Amino acid sequence: MAAVRPYTCGLDAAADVIGGKWKPRILWALHHGPRRFGELRKEVTGVTEKMLIQQLRELESRHIVHREVFHQVPPKVEYSLTELGESLNIALMPLDQWGADHMTEIEASRPC
């Protein structure tokens, strides 16, 4: 989903940041606090390691998530929301609520 640039509205810009199959799920998982890579892999069911890391790196480069490495063996890496990420998640709440409210309708009208 290559977004149009320069953005024509805020929605456009936001879509560019949260676009992709896994980013909303990841944001959702991080909503309740920092998570290790392995924890995210479990919580975001269905994601592969490659996609997870790819999306995390994108979110990191957009300053939505923060990555912290603990120099241990075995390694430990924690991902958390930045302030910007928190504000994004807050802005996403009504959308999540909308989706929850209309889930049955959405399911019913899903293509095939």
Next chain:
Amino acid sequence: MAAVRPYTCGLDAAADVIGGKWKPRILWALHHGPRRFGELRKEVTGVTEKMLIQQLRELESRHIVHREVFHQVPPKVEYSLTELGESLNIALMPLDQWGADHMTEIEASRPC
């Protein structure tokens, strides 16, 4: 962006509905009232006829937009938001606001 089903959260469901390069732009354009096909083509700059109709059909099948044909020559077809579409647009407003508020940061950190 094939969404995971069954949905794991409301955000997931919402993402399935508004996913695609042009849907947020179309929703945005319809926010201010009904629009004819040709009007949308002009307002949603850069969209091709094929993509526009494709996205409109998807939104229609999800009961987000309403399509009304006026039997005239030359033809006239008007697209408008349904109640569900209106409620979706309202839920999208905070996200639009977030995007507008942080547009410069988002632009600055955009990939390449």
Next chain:
DNA sequence: CACCTCACTGACTTTTTGGTAAGTACCTGA
């Protein structure tokens, strides 16, 4: 010394999405 965990990384393939360009149908007015 072999094996384990954890967090990656990279090559390659498949699937999905989007874009191009041409054509259709209809009636109107010149």
Next chain:
DNA sequence: TCAGGTACTTACCAAAAAGTCAGTGAGGTG
């Protein structure tokens, strides 16, 4: 009869996103 305006439709191709799968490194455990 022929161009024009409007809303599509189709076949084909390109690009982007996602998936598969095998492999890496570093230190701790048996």
